[in-house]
Amino acid sequence: MQLALKTLCLLLLCTAIGSATATGNEESKCCCTTYDMSVCLQKVDKKVDAEQSATYQKALIASQKFGDKALDDLKEAETQWLAYRDAECRAEYDRWGGGSGGPNARTICKIRTTRQRIVELKHRYHVH
Numbered sequence: 348m349q350l351a352l353k354t355l356c357l358l359l360l361c362t363a364i365g366s367a368t369a370t371g372n373e374e375s376k377c378c379c380t381t382y383d384m385s386v387c388l389q390k391v392d393k394k395v396d397a398e399q400s401a402t403y404q405k406a407l408i409a410s411q412k413f414g415d416k417a418l419d420d421l422k423e424a425e426t427q428w429l430a431y432r433d434a435e436c437r438a439e440y441d442r443w444g445g446g447s448g449g450p451n452a453r454t455i456c457k458i459r460t461t462r463q464r465i466v467e468l469k470h471r472y473h474v475h
Contacts, residue, residue, distance in 0.1 A: 374391045
């Protein structure tokens, strides 16, 4: 029974992440020159970052009912997640070897990773 429940939860999480990625893909509309893409991607990044910040604030409020330790743990998790996201996206940038596509690759990575975090926070803390 526990295995079936864990499998179902994992399936639902994967579906939610996939849905969020598929439906929220504004960056696919960014095109043309590298500069045009960069300007467009920065706008998408700013929007996604604001959504993540708002979702995190809601998660902080929701976690208060679980006590100070839960609140502190969420804050620490967010700090660690930000470090992970930044390192992951630096690695994505580095794959371009200093080429002109690197900055946009880093921004796309940040958008993708941040969207995944939004889904995780919404599901874990039941906020929308």
